[in-house]
Amino acid sequence: MQIDHDAMILVADGRKLLFFRNKGDSAYPQLEAETVEVQDNPSHLEQASDRAGQSSSTGTASGTMGENNFHELEEQRFAAHAADLLKRRAFAQDYEKLIIVAPPSALGEMRKHLHKEVQGRLVGEIAKDLTNHPVGEIEKLIAAS
Numbered sequence: 226m227q228i229d230h231d232a233m234i235l236v237a238d239g240r241k242l243l244f245f246r247n248k249g250d251s252a253y254p255q256l257e258a259e260t261v262e263v264q265d266n267p268s269h270l271e272q273a274s275d276r277a278g279q280s281s282s283t284g285t286a287s288g289t290m291g292e293n294n295f296h297e298l299e300e301q302r303f304a305a306h307a308a309d310l311l312k313r314r315a316f317a318q319d320y321e322k323l324i325i326v327a328p329p330s331a332l333g334e335m336r337k338h339l340h341k342e343v344q345g346r347l348v349g350e351i352a353k354d355l356t357n358h359p360v361g362e363i364e365k366l367i368a369a370s
Contacts, residue, residue, distance in 0.1 A: 226370045228247045228364070230251065232246070236356055238331050239304065239331050241263045242261075244310075245259065312340040321346060325351070351370050
């Protein structure tokens with residue numbers, strides 16, 4: 226995938242996002258980090274205080290309420306937050322072209338929240354988790370996609 230000069234690249238997962246700008250050109254990309262944001266999101270077991278409850282109008286255990294997965298809920302909120310940041314930056318005319326790199330689950334959640342203004346600037350998506358890769362490797366993997 227070609228990374229045009231001055232393109233914005235969002236590399237994210239469910240708890241970390243990195244905004245990069247290509248300061249190079251499409252032949253020799255040079256990603257420069259602009260924003261790094263990490264959300265503390267402990268495992269579900271560390272966040273849950275109770276086990277799933279049971280409820281019934283008759284007082285029996287016939288109706289079961291499922292347990293919320295708090296870790297997963299926080300990852301979904303973080304994806305919505307990333308989509309909101311993209312919208313704000315698009316309205317501020319901060320970028321013309323956007324590439325999003327995220328694991329399939331985070332990418333799918335972000336897609337639900339992308340504004341039309343962001344969708345119009347989106348030139349590529351890569352369904353991979355690259356948040357913990359070195360910048361040079363991220364450049365190569367995007368260019369090879």
